Amino acid sequence: MDAAAPRPKENQGEPLPRIDARLKVTGQAHYPADLPTANIAYGALATGTIARGKVTKLHLDDAREVPGLLDIVTYGAMDKVDKPKFGNVGATSIAPLHDRTIFHDGQIIALAVAETFEAAEEAAQLIRADYEEETPSASFDSPGTKTIPAAGKSPLFKEDVKAGDFDAAYASAAVKIDARYSTPTQHHNPIELFSTTAYWQGDQLIVHEPSQNVTGWKVELARQLRIDPANVRIVSPFIGGAFGSKGPMTPRTAIVAVAARRLGRPVRCVTSRMQAFGTQTYRAETRHRIRIGAGKDGRITAFAHEGWEVTSRPDAYVVGGTSATGRMYDYGSVLTHVSLVQADRNTPGYMRSPPETPYVYALENAMDEMAVALGMDPVEFRRINEPKKEPIGKKPFSSRSLIQCYDQAAEAFGWAKREAKVGAMRDGDWLVGMGCATAIYPTAVAPCAARVRLTADGDVRVQCGSHEIGTGVRTVAGQMASERLGVGIDRVSVEMGDSALPPAPVSGGSISTASVCSVVLKACDAIRTKLYAAATAESGPLAGSHNEELDLADGKIVAKGGASARVEDILKTMQVGAIEEYAEFAPKGAPPEALKKLYSGMPEFHGGEQDEDAVKYAFGAEFVEVRINRYTKEIRVPRLVGAFAAGRIMNTRTARSQLMGGMIWGIGQALHEATEVDRHYARYVNRDLQDYLVPVNADVKDLQVILVPEVDHAVNPAGVKGLGELGNVGTAAAVASAVYHATGKRIRDLPIRIEQLLV
């Protein structure tokens, strides 16, 4: 076993290679914009260049002169189409071609459609607009923004959590801190660009688009186009990176569908990297104020977390991470408040661990400051404040292995060798610093459906409308079927990413493995039950055996005593060539209409802090070493160790890969990533990968992932806690504390850059 394929420990599955790995590395994986489509026309977006005002006139004449131009879809073209809605399924309520009002930089003003991609691009670049301009508000501190309370503005953020009497506890605390933190705007920049290909076959609309939510999009697109959802199909077999950006549908999808209808021809529109900054969602900038009070013994008595987040004028997107930070430790008293700051910006959206990344960054940086204020080891400080029950609702944790994570990561990292004194560790001209932080992510699960078929030849097919966004869900779904049906993984095929398949929830919130594996398990068990019934029937080969004594392995039903029967023969006696089961899974405690909502594309999440029995979270601990040049102050990260516990690990290879990717992203959040917003014009400035920096290979040196065994039957039938978004929570705070340890400078605003260390 090599590092990429960690040896499974207790409750961990085999590190099978991805079943689609070969397709991906040989170019045979067809991403939506690669899917062959005959007689295609190309669309290119024209986007606006102001952030607030009105389009008074569009100049289309030059564009119309471009040879090969077929159509320009602009104002008026969408009048018989309903406006997009903002919510889980829709990215924004801003309907760019319904309304000449400009709400943000880079808003769509037209779609040019032509015979070739080049002609479409050229025409789009020639479209010019006259505007009635107004002074836009860019972000925090800009004149003209409006600040409103977040609680209740989103169904996902109902209230500001609190417990006890914070004010009194804080006032009387022996040791306290009061500090402000901030995180910048970030854009997902998946390598696969955003694209929509739409074509009509009679009444049927087929859309190829990278999507994390094919069922939701089908229903929402049908609503906008005023057609029956049964006539819409969204196809997204492979996705080249999503990170939340391909979760909510953007207004472009309906615009391209209308273009295809007008033309009577397939239309493909690939958004440029630059245009994606204004036409997709992003992680909004946040600000935080954290107050912590503790006794001299290090026990926290008071915790307050206030957050401010930027959103668009029309849509109240709430990040709202206080629900996790408010439950992290044994605080005594908790006070939280989240505010939205409305500016002239496009609507933000989900980006890998949307609430936790910024909010836990602030909390964990503050925890490190508090440990310093107390003169305590930061790991010890967390150990002392480890809760038995979460402080808000006083519910138990379904499982919580945070301390085990700290112990194992600290051991592997060599934390004991760290000299506590700031600036004490050096290597030539390089200052050495070490820091740590906690990672947390809510464990949720949602209703899901799947179809599984087992043939007499021992082939298994799994069908589920979930999405392979790079996490490995196709592989682990196949692994579940392979285990339960006793066939090799090479006999299993898995179909996903098509709204014609049984519906699955959005691939977001780290729910996919839990939801998909739970329903595949259920379908497989239904197949087992049928096989067992036939095998144990009076005339059957295993008559007299009870189901509990049976298992499926190597194409056989095996009884405890050693007797067995071939599945092929059982199917013969059943007089069928295959058994196929359609299963629906609803989480424990889900209301009766939960499954109906699944089919309408809006299944609800369960778990996290919502369940009655317990709160459900996955945890991790991350340790980071930084080196900072004593002259020029550039920061490098030679070493990271993360230990994570997330219930059943279906596949140690794909799990490690997810966590590793998250930690690498964490390096980027700490040191590189930021979208710059021009303060005067409220426009994005660094709209490409030249200036929007993410870590490159040279920035990632020694990175170790430890999978800590954990068993949790309460979370879902598969026993799986999602870990896709766990890895990048906490990393930035660990880097910030390591930077402090090396230099004595507490950097509270991300990303941490050379200029902050020079002063």
Next chain:
Amino acid sequence: MRPFVYEQPTDISAAVAIASSFTSRDDQPTRANAQFIAGGTNLADYMKLGVAEPARLLDLNRLKDPSLRQIRVTDDGIRFGALVRMGEAADHRDVKQRYPVIADSLRLAASGQIRNMASLAGNVLQRTRCEYFRETSWHCNKRAPGSGCAAMEGFNRQHAVLGTSDACIATYHGDFAQALIALDAVIHAEGSRGTRKIPFAMLHRQPGETPHMETDLAADEIISAIEVPAMPWARRSLYLKIRDRESYAFALASAAVALDLDGETVREARIALGGVATVPWRARAAEQSLQGKRLDDASAGAAADAAFAQAQPRKHNAFKIELGKRTLVRALLETRNMKV
């Protein structure tokens, strides 16, 4: 991107002739109707973005003259053909041994893929990466003369502090040019008015009132070679590049340093600064301040102060003065400590 005519001339005089028939005497090469393309890693990018709009592209890659693709080392120095790829020059044994500052400046630039594609002449002529220049909807005096400069009051973290003007503060982002200017390189150019040699320091123009006039070349002039004089002591030289990430990023500040030492005393110092200036930047005042001095923290610090004495900070780039100084101090001390 606009449609354009693409031609592949096979000899320099033909290429010059075509260029001169489509351009006039005063045309800036970057604004001319006909433009040369080598690796295309800079020009093609700007054509896609609508920043450059040549009606005719003259591809230099089919030019037959083999010297365009050769690196020749002689007693007089080293001669790089204009079409030599960055990667090849960075890996060249003699370049690494005799002029480490050149090899470093190339090795630390861009990415492996780009270095395999990009030519040395194209590299020195690469245009600024100013974000407001790259995107055609902003006001930019360099791209659209007289339209204003959005960077001045905008986000200008990566902009220059040396050689700026009220019209433009865009940084010259190349690395190789810093090594060339420090080593007194000479450019060989061929145009309709004959061939000429241009001291490297005369090639680029500071923005002044006319930031759209970027170089001293005429629109029909082709760079054929870059020559670096022999300089035995240049074995003690290096290029230090400070950036936000470990690789594949432009310099926030960089220093090309070559030292002729007598023990610890400086006989001669060559210093150029990158990432902080509007053009490749020779720091002569810093060089002079070191001459005849013992090189230590104090004299290196004084040289760095001299180098940045005229620096003009803006809102987001003020740190470049301090960073630039420290980069130079570190580069000087590391060069002193080199084992040659």
